[in-house]
Structure formats: structure tokens, C-alpha cells
Amino acid sequence: MGIRFVLLVNKQGQTRLAQYYEHLSLDQRRALEGEIVRKCLARTDHHCSFVEHRNYKVVYRRYASLFFLVGVDNDENELAILEFIHLLVETMDRHFGNVCELDIMFHLEKVHFMLEEMVMNGCIVETSKQNILAPIHLMDKSS
Amino acid sequence: MDTVEKIVEDFASDIAMSPFSSGTRLRDMIRAIRACKTAAEERAVVRRECAEIRAAISEGGGEGIRHRNMAKLMFIHMLGYPTHFGQMECLKLIAAAGYPEKRVGYLGLMLLLDERQEVLMLVTNSLKQDLNHSNQFIVGLALCALGNICSAEMARDLSPEVERLMRSREVNTKKKAALCSVRIVRKVPDLAENFMGLASSLLKEKHHGILISAVQLCTELCKASKDALEYLRKNCIDGLVRILRDVSNSSYAPEYDVAGISDPFLHIRVLKLMHILGQGDADCSEYMNDILAQVATKTESNKNAANAILYECVQTIMGIEATSGLRVLAINILGRFLSNRDNNIRYVALNMLMRAITVDTQAVQRHRTTILECVKDADASIRKRALGLVFLLVNDTNVKPLTKELIDYLDLADPDFKEDLTAKICSIVERFSQEKLWYIDQMIKVLSLAGNHVKDDVWHALVVVISNASELQGYSVRSLYRSLQAFVDQGSLIRVAVWCIGEYGEMLVNNVGMLQLEEPITVTESDAVDAVQLALNRYSTDVTTRAMCLVALLKLSSRFPSTSERIKQIVSKNKENIVLELQQRSIEFSSIIQRHQSIRPSLLERMPALDEASYLVKRASTAQATLAADKPAPTVSPGGLKLPNGAPSSASTDILIDLLSIGSSPSQNGAPAADLSPPAQLGAVVPEATDLLSSLSSSTSVSGTKSAPAVQDMDLLDGLTSNTSVSGHDNYLSITAFQSATLKINFGFKKQPGKPQETTILATFTNLTSSSYTDFVFQAAVPKFIQLRLDPASGNIVPASGDGSVTQGFNVTNNQHGQKPLAMRIRMSYKVNDWNKAKSAIFLPGYSADRTRSLNTHIPKAIDRVRRRGEDRHIGERRQGEERGAATAESEERRAAAAAATESVERRAGRTMTGEE
Secondary structure (H helix, E strand, C coil): CCEEEEEEEECCCCEEEEEECCCCCHHHHHHHHHHHHHHHHCCCCCCCCEEEECCEEEEEEEECCEEEEEEECCCCCHHHHHHHHHHHHHHHHHHHCCCCHHHHHHCHHHHHHHHHHHEECCEECCCCHHHHHHHHHHHHHHC | CCCHHHHHHHHHHHHHHCCCCCCCCHHHHHHHHHHCCCHHHHHHHHHHHHHHHHHHHHHCCCHHHHHHHHHHHHHHHHCCCCCHHHHHHHHHHHHCCCHHHHHHHHHHHHHHCCCCHHHHHHHHHHHHHHHCCCCHHHHHHHHHHHHHHCCHHHHHHHHHHHHHHHCCCCHHHHHHHHHHHHHHHHHCHHHHHHHHHHHHHHCCCCCHHHHHHHHHHHHHHHHHCHHHHHHHHHHCHHHHHHHHHHHHHCCCCHHHEECCEECHHHHHHHHHHHHHHHCCCHHHHHHHHHHHHHHHHHCCCCCHHHHHHHHHHHHHHHHCCCCHHHHHHHHHHHHHHHCCCCHHHHHHHHHHHHHHHHHCHHHHHCCHHHHHHHHCCCCHHHHHHHHHHHHHHCCCCCHHHHHHHHHHHHCCCCHHHHHHHHHHHHHHHHHHCCCHHHHHHHHHHHHHHHHHHCCHHHHHHHHHHHHHCHHHHHHHHHHHHHHHHHCCCCHHHHHHHHHHHHHHHHHHHHCCCCCCCCCCCCCCHHHHHHHHHHHHHCCCCCHHHHHHHHHHHHHHHHHCHHHHHHHHHHHHHHHHCCCHHHHHHHHHHHHHHHHCCCCHHHHCCCCCCCCHHHHHHHHHHHHHHCCHHHCCCCCCCCCCCCCCCCCCCCCCCCHHHHHHHCCCHHHHCCCCCCCCCHHHHHHHHCHHHHCCCCCCCHHHHHHHHHCCCHHHHHHHHHCCCCCCCCCCCCCCEEEEEEECCCEEEEEEEEECCCCCCEEEEEEEEEECCCCCEEEEEEEEECCCCEEEEEEEECCCCECHHHCCEEEEEEEEEECCCCCCCCCEEEEEEEEECCEEEEEEEEEECCCCCCHHHHHHHHHHHHHHHHHHHHHHHHHHHHCCCCCCCHHHHHHHHHHHHHHHHHHHHHCCCCEEEEEEC
């Protein structure tokens, strides 16, 4: 399936966005987020961006105070996922203009819309920023 | 159309007019939550908001309110609070006419849905309508939702719509329909053939979004059906090669450009699909060779995106039937990656080497030194990968230097990593050791450096090897003694050393069997006793080790008569120990030293060598039979049931432990060892039976256990039906599966002729107390290779005093019949006078692999339990007159359970181990 979940977590370990592509109960999710965040936040810049956790891998990247964590299957291309994280950030940047944690908090649904255009059922659908943002701009314009 | 945010803002004005104006704005809620200083405050805010949203839902608020509430719920959901009550609101929003409402509704559906079938059924109709909508954005929404959440039924219902949409002229609709079919095919693989033709025709498109979706659909189809794989091999290789050529040769396309590489994501997906198509198909692979070589050479590896492509390309080359030239190219890329300074690249390189090793071991061996360096990396992820790789690299020729490197590093490794590393080293040493001396040396090194991380079965194996190598026993005990002086805190080192000192003490003192390379040491008799005493009195020593120390001291008292008096004093210090095991040993051993000098030497003879082959077989079968979840925890609570010497609660058949407490070796070896007279050995094994517990004759129980009929139960359980006594089909052959002072369970077994793997079991529950059990529930869990079907019980009340019983039938099918024995974990929960009680036990009727051996393992257990029962009596006498609190009664019950288990073993009913919660 490729991508299992996308998580945005700040430096304090608070979740800022969570999108799962497989069903997990609330308790499982909370446990998972706690474990992963603890593992990733403990790592320094010298460490590689991949952490193995249970039966999947977490690819993470840090942008200022925000951690982007993507859970993937074991046979997924980790470097490509890093590239995907960067694409997500660039897309948000283009929309919000120098995106920050607050933008994501207060426009949660928009970030979800973007993610929805990019990933469906754990597979990447679209990688062109322009195409991703087109429906969102359309909504903005018509309002 | 309206933006969500705009709508949320607009609520401020709506609220004034709305009759349900109690709510706050979304922004205000987020601010309130952010302002919370503690988790409790946050919970309070969320609870208040949820209450308001619920109220709004039940009052049926207007469109606007609903919309805002959804946005709030999404935020609350993200924080990890339950929001299931919002699901119906999503459905209402989806059913609304406007795009913004639908947008939020679908998003909410995808986030909040908890796979409840009712909700999914309700949404199917709305989805169908939206899939047929004239507005492409609404169709896109519906496709996206369907692709994310659809169930198998929905997939069947809606797949015609999705097929139609894949032929649509809209780019957006096409790509989403293609990805939506990925989920449909995954849920219902039968539908794969409907999509084969469509998928391969989509590969001719130009739009990257469509291409990447179509490639992923093809990948899924290949996984779902063989036919589809064959079809796509024939029909889409051309298309894939063309896509890859176009994308890697294309001029600058700003929209898909990542650091000078055109659309790396599409590159990677196409390469992945090529990997699947080329695997095991020479024609396909040949067709791809050129383009793969082009990608591998033309891509420059200085950017992450480029490396990602190279990484995928190497994986594909390793996976398909590539030419040798191409393989060399791939290996060279790997070498470059491995020497890269970026940790991410190195990690990925190790990952790739792991796969390459099956293709080209030699090429990987060339990088051995670099890989060994990676084992010592500061980064845990890299270390783990590298260690896994080293493990695969080991062979007969390089095992010695590699082991040396790893052991040297063991000293420096950080504690988290030590456990992994130790396990791998032990496994390497055991697998590749060619001579015993080397094996013993390495194991002693590991024990000295990481003795606390060594698994029990590993050091048990070491003891078995030492006991067999008569020419190395002297050397081993001296090395262990030296190590024990230097490393005092390593649990399993202490155990092995203490055991060897006890057994081979005189070799230590007299320097018997010196090897040439060895330096002589002078150890006096009292030095040896000192070493054991030190281990015994060490604060950190656990009960098992202490028990072993006591045995070793007892043995030394006979080997070195001059120290006998001192040993007696050391041993008797533990007479008042609160741990029952130590107390008992201490009392019994003191009495042997004091009063039975005449029989002591024959009692304490050296252990006979254990049969290595049978130990290995047993070790393997134990590992299989013991369900991972049932492994006893290493902690031993004082006075608890979990005693270290193979007490009834312990699930592992730990032969060494048996051996230490009571010599099980004659029966272990099948026939009595030739060089030892059996009666003397028997005397040695049950010292307490000879004096303290004179009423119990161990020999009778041993011979009782050995008697022939025992085999029948095994046969029944393991499937030989026709020739055993159970020819009448309705005959249940019954055994006691569990018995405690309060509850007894009988299992009756029946086999269907011709279906050896199937067993019908009728469980009968009998209450042995004077108050009846209510709400009685029996549960059973089985390992994966067994299937279990439970029938309903005859009732849930078990009447008191065995006055009637409850029965429950169930059926087990052992899919690995003949290879693996029946194993089961059972749990009973019930209420006594409104008190909740629960009991659990592990049920292992026996091994089919080697019946006689598995039978023999019962014998030491039986002796052990007889001894244990005697011990109960012993305690009972001493406690006479004492007032017994609730806790005592509890432990009495436990001991009774242990005794009951003994009886069931003596009845040759198979092996039952009980544990209670």
C-alpha cells in the first residue's frame, strides 16, 4: 500500500495533523503516535532519517519546529518518501507563503485537502504543485 | 462556492441569528485548546466542546452549524479524542447539494470513520449519486472517498461506475478512478480482469498524474492475479519502457522538476513495476536491460531525488534476470552509496546489500570491512541494518575474524544494542563453531561481557557442551573461574561458572587436563568455596543463581572434605530465607552434610554427560511449542509459584534446571547411563526423599510414570486412531486438563476416523468449593497452525461442591499434524459471591515428534512435584498452630494446585502446567 500514515508533530510532541491510510483504533493511534514521536524526537541531525518501528518504517524530516513523519511499508523507497515530504512542504509553502505551525493548525482542513490531492489510499496520485493546488484555488476564488 | 475558512468565519454572524448559538467559533476553540497549560485543562475544553456539538446534533442544527461542527470535530479527532458521534453528521453533509458542504463531509468521513459497516452502507448510495454527478470536482471527491474507505461490498457495487469513469475525458477523474480501482482490486481480487485492459491503455496517456496512477494500478493487478501479471507482461512492457525513456530524456518541465530530475516519483513507480514484471521472466528482463542501463548511468548521484531513482534502479536490477554487465553496474553504485558520508544513503545501501546478498554474495563480501564499521555506527538504525547484514555474511571461512570483531565491539556497545548484538553473536558462534575449544572460548567471552543479555537456552547449551567435552572440562572451569574474578556482575556467567565449579571443582584446584596454551593458576579448595560464596551473597544475584550456588556448595562439600564444616555454615545461613526454594534447599542440604556423610559421595557424584543431540532436538521443539506470549517472565517473586527449578508454573522444559535440582539425566538419556549405577544416581537425585520426607518414595513414582499405557494418550492426541483403544466413536478418552483446589477441568477426546488432524474435545468443569460459580466463561487460545471452534457451553453457572457440572464442546484442527503438537492456552473466568476470579493454564498434551523422549521428560517433573508435595507437608507442619491469614490461604491453594498437577502427571495424562492469576 505504500504510505500508511502521515503525521505532523511539533517539537513538544503535540500532533498537528494526522492522516491514516489504514484503520487503527483511537487507543492504537495514541500509542503509536506516542512511541514514534518519542523515538524520532530523541534523534539528532547526525542520525539518518529512517526509524524502524514494529513492522514498518518511519521516514521523518524536520522543518524548523515541525516534524513530518511518514509511516511506510518495509519495501517502500525511503529516499522517495523524503522527497515526498519535501514536496508536501513546498506545496504548503506555495499556498500559505512561508508556512508555519499556526497556518497548519488554523487551516487544518486545507492541509487535508492538499494531502488528499497528493495521496489516495496510501498511493501517490499527483506530484505537480500546480495540479494539487488547483481545486483549492478554485474554491478560494469562487467564494 | 465558499471556502471552508470563510464559512467558519461567517458563522460569527450566523450565530447571532441561529437559535443554537451556544457554540464558539472554530478559531476560538483552537485558541482555547492552545491556551491550556495541562492535559486536564485540555480535556475539559474538549469535553465542553463535544457536549455542545452533541447538543447541536441532537437538535438538528442548520447547514452552517453542521459545517462548523465538523471542522471542530476533525480538530478534536486529531488530538486523539473519540468523535464517533459525528459520523452521521458527515453523511448529512455529503447528502447536501453544495460543494463546500460535500468537501467537508467527505473529509470528515475519511477521518472519522471507524469501519462500522452500517455507516458504510448508508454512504454507498450517496457515493453512487456523486459518482454520476455532472461536476467533475464532486466526482473527484466521491472517487477519493471511495478509494480511501471502501469495503469489499462497496467495491463490488460501485466498480462499474469506476470503470466507466476511467474512460472519462477529464484528467482528474481519470487519475482518481485509476487509483480508486487499486483499492477495489485489493478488496476484491476477482475484479482484476475487468481492469487489466483499461490499466494498460492508460499507460499511453501523457499526463503524469494519470501515468503514476496507472502504473500503481498495474502493480496492484500483478499482485492480485497471475492472469493479470501475464497479460501485463505481454502488453505493457513497451509502454513502461517508453514512459521511462520520455521522462528521463525530457527537457525541463517545471511542474514535475525536482532538483533537475524530471518527476522522480514516476521514475520510481515505473521501476518498481518493472521489478515485478521482470522477476523470473527472462524475455521481459532482456527488454528492459537497455533502459535500466541508461537510467543507472545517466542519473547523477548528487541529489536526494537522483539517489532515490538509483536506489530503485539497483533494486530492480537485482530483482530481475539482468545481464551480468548490468549487475556489475548495480554493485558499483552500491559501493558508491556505501562510502557516502550521508547517513541516509548509507542506510539505504545496507538495505540494498541485504537483497543483493542472495544474488551475488562475493560482491557483498568485498564490502565486509565497511559493513563492520557500520555495526559500530552511532546511529541505531544503521547499526541494526549492518548487524543483520553481517549475520548473513558469516560463513565457515570468515567466522573467526568476524566473531572477534563483534565480540570486541560488545564491550563498547551501548546497552540497548547489546541485547541484539549478543543474540546474533551467540547464534553465529553456535552455527559455525568447528571445534569445541573455540566455541567454549567465545561463549565465555560473551558471558563475561554481556552475561546479563544472554538467553537461558544459550548458556544451557554451553553447559551441555562442557559436560560432554571431558578433555576440556578442566580448561573450562579454570577459564570460568578467571572470568568470574574479573566480571562479577554478569548473571549467566555466574550461573555457568558456579555450575562448573560445583561439578569440576577438583579439576580447578588440581589443574587437571591442562592445555598447552593455558597458563597455570593456583586455586586452593577454599578459594573455590570463596568464589561460590561470593556469588551467593552478592546482592544482585537472583533466586535461580542462588539455588545453583547452594547445589554447587553441596557438591564441593563432598569433593573437598576439608571445607565441609565451612560449607555447612554457609548453607545453613539460608535456612530462614523467605524464598521457599532457598529455604528448602538450605535445610535439606544441611541435613545431608550433617547426617548422611556415608552416602554423600555417591549422592553427589558428577553429573553424567547430557546427550547433545537430544538436547538440541528438545531445544528446538521447546522453542516451537512455547507460545511467545506464554514465556515466563524472568522475575521471580519471593514465595511465588514461579520457582526456578522447573516448578509447575514454568512453561519451558528446561532440562538443565531439572538437572540441577534433581538429576533427570538417566531418564533424559533414555537408557540409564552405562558408567553409573542407576540406584546410586536415583539416590543422588532425590536426597530429601531419603531422609526428610521418608514417607514418599520417589522410585515408585518414577516407575509409575514409565509404565506403558502412557503412550496411548499421546497417540490419541497426535492422531493414531485406528489401532488404539478408541474404536468406538462416541468414546471420549478423558484426562484432567486443569485442577486446582477450587476448579477441575476434564477434557474428553474424540477423533473422527480418517481425519487425524481433527480432534473433538468435550470439556467438563467441576466446582470443588462450597459456593457456586456464576458467569462462568471458558476461553481457549491456540497457535496459528491450529484452528479452534468453540461450541456454546451447557450453562454459565457451575454448581457448588461438584454437584453437577458444566460442559462445553470444542473442535481443534491441527494443520501441522504430525509436525507440531497440540498446544492451547485456556482461561476460565467466573464470579464467586460477586468476586471476579480468573484462572489460566497452558495445555500441551505431548510431542508427536519423539514420543518416548517427550514421555521421559515427564519423569523428572513427576519427581520434582513429588518433592514439592513433600515440601508442602514440611511447611504445613512448621506452620501448625499459626494463624493463617488470607495470603497464606492463597498460597496454600497454589500449592494444592501444584500437588494436583502432580497427580495428573502421575496419571500419565500428558503434561499440564498450571498458573493462576
